[in-house]
Amino acid sequence: MNAYIISIGDELLIGQTVNTNASFIGEKLSDININVSKIVAVGDDEKIIMDEFKSGLEKSDVVIVSGGLGPTHDDVTRTCVVKFFKTKLIENKEVLEDIETLFKKRNRKVTDVNKAQALVPEISTPIRNSLGTAPGMWIEKDNKIFAVVPGVPYEMEGMINEFVIPNLSEKSKGSRIKKRRILQTTGIPESTLYERLGDLDELLKGAKLAFLPSIVGVKLRITVEAEDEKTANGRLTEIEQKIRTKAGRFIFGKDEETLEEVVGRLLKERDLKISTAESCTGGLIAHTLTNISGSSDYFERGVVCYSNASKVEILRVDEDVLMENGAVSMEVAMQMAEGVKSTSGSDIGISVTGIMGPTGATTDKPVGLVYIGYCDDKVCTAKKFVFGNERLLNKKRTTQTALDIVRKQLLGISLDD
Numbered sequence: 002m003n004a005y006i007i008s009i010g011d012e013l014l015i016g017q018t019v020n021t022n023a024s025f026i027g028e029k030l031s032d033i034n035i036n037v038s039k040i041v042a043v044g045d046d047e048k049i050i051m052d053e054f055k056s057g058l059e060k061s062d063v064v065i066v067s068g069g070l071g072p073t074h075d076d077v078t079r080t081c082v083v084k085f086f087k088t089k090l091i092e093n094k095e096v097l098e099d100i101e102t103l104f105k106k107r108n109r110k111v112t113d114v115n116k117a118q119a120l121v122p123e124i125s126t127p128i129r130n131s132l133g134t135a136p137g138m139w140i141e142k143d144n145k146i147f148a149v150v151p152g153v154p155y156e157m158e159g160m161i162n163e164f165v166i167p168n169l170s171e172k173s174k175g176s177r178i179k180k181r182r183i184l185q186t187t188g189i190p191e192s193t194l195y196e197r198l199g200d201l202d203e204l205l206k207g208a209k210l211a212f213l214p215s216i217v218g219v220k221l222r223i224t225v226e227a228e229d230e231k232t233a234n235g236r237l238t239e240i241e242q243k244i245r246t247k248a249g250r251f252i253f254g255k256d257e258e259t260l261e262e263v264v265g266r267l268l269k270e271r272d273l274k275i276s277t278a279e280s281c282t283g284g285l286i287a288h289t290l291t292n293i294s295g296s297s298d299y300f301e302r303g304v305v306c307y308s309n310a311s312k313v314e315i316l317r318v319d320e321d322v323l324m325e326n327g328a329v330s331m332e333v334a335m336q337m338a339e340g341v342k343s344t345s346g347s348d349i350g351i352s353v354t355g356i357m358g359p360t361g362a363t364t365d366k367p368v369g370l371v372y373i374g375y376c377d378d379k380v381c382t383a384k385k386f387v388f389g390n391e392r393l394l395n396k397k398r399t400t401q402t403a404l405d406i407v408r409k410q411l412l413g414i415s416l417d418d
Contacts, residue, residue, distance in 0.1 A: 005057035009068035068152030070135035187218035268299035278341035316340030338374030
């Protein structure tokens with residue numbers, strides 16, 4: 002089956018909103034072996050929207066539309082559906098009850114505008130919305146499927162996960178199984194990773210491998226096709242093991258797993274506590290670690306020591322060492338890590354000090370220079386890195402690298418490239 006995704010909203014065309022809905026829907030369709038043939042974004046214009054409805058149904062088996070279902074004058078999707086399918090609006094009692102229940106829960110009065118959202122195209126099956134007021138629409142006609150969901154991301158995701166994908170899964174059965182697996186890497190450039198993997202034809206033998214680089218690492222997406230799920234999973238595992246043989250030390254997780262999740266799990270499994278001492282990242286490492294529910298099991302404290310005085314007073318950095326080497330130095334990074342470990346009573350201390358830019362560089366200390374310190378009961382060390390010129394990107398790269406140092410130390414992996 003082929004799918005055509007239409008995203009509606011002027012905000013998508015002027016760059017005010019990033020079209021994350023289309024990528025979410027595309028990924029979910031791919032998971033059930035439905036090929037996305039095209040993704041389009043259109044403004045709130047009836048003629049253009051209806052032209053895309055026509056194009057989508059002519060070129061694909063499934064059309065999924067997101068956006069334009071709100072209660073205001075610029076939300077025209079429902080009107081377009083009614084006109085396109087030559088149907089009419091009827092009130093759906095279940096949808097109206099959903100709206101009234103939601104407003105009662107929020108202690109708000111239901112307005113006529115909101116009640117009007119219970120009007121749905123007669124030709125459609127309403128997709129009920131447990132998170133908002135606008136119902137979705139499911140239409141089957143001439144062996145085609147036409148689904149409409151809200152543009153609000155969390156409402157859209159709920160309908161896609163709970164209604165659209167389960168219903169489409171039933172209809173897409175019988176085709177060859179397509180399975181994917183993502184290996185998350187960090188600390189290695191895309192070109193270097195490509196060279197490490199060697200002859201891809203020999204490694205993949207008919208499967209596909211995509212390199213998906215980002216600021217903090219490269220995702221490797223493996224795709225295989227097979228007659229059954231067992232065979233597909235076996236091929237994925239076989240290819241994954243080959244890749245791990247060549248680049249395993251850079252792989253920290255699978256699929257949507259994050260580095261902070263992996264580090265948190267390793268700390269929890271080993272019953273260890275960690276504390277952070279941050280200068281140039283301003284608390285981003287602590288923030289990232291504590292994004293994970295249950296992080297209080299292993300995260301003891303985070304200290305932001307931006308000034309030289311705070312490094313001396315809070316972390317006990319030797320003032321003479323600081324004056325001799327400067328705040329951005331190997332020696333200070335090590336003492337910061339040791340200091341936060343000691344003062345917090347944690348098992349591990351991790352520290353960062355650097356020049357994020359665009360100002361602050363000197364002749365021998367360029368923008369992007371970072372030292373990351375690590376200290377536990379067995380080792381106290383620091384490592385030098387030079388990132389780029391963009392301040393916020395440097396903060397993200399420093400945070401990712403610091404967490405990866407913790408991961409490698411916990412797993413006994415050498416920090417040397």
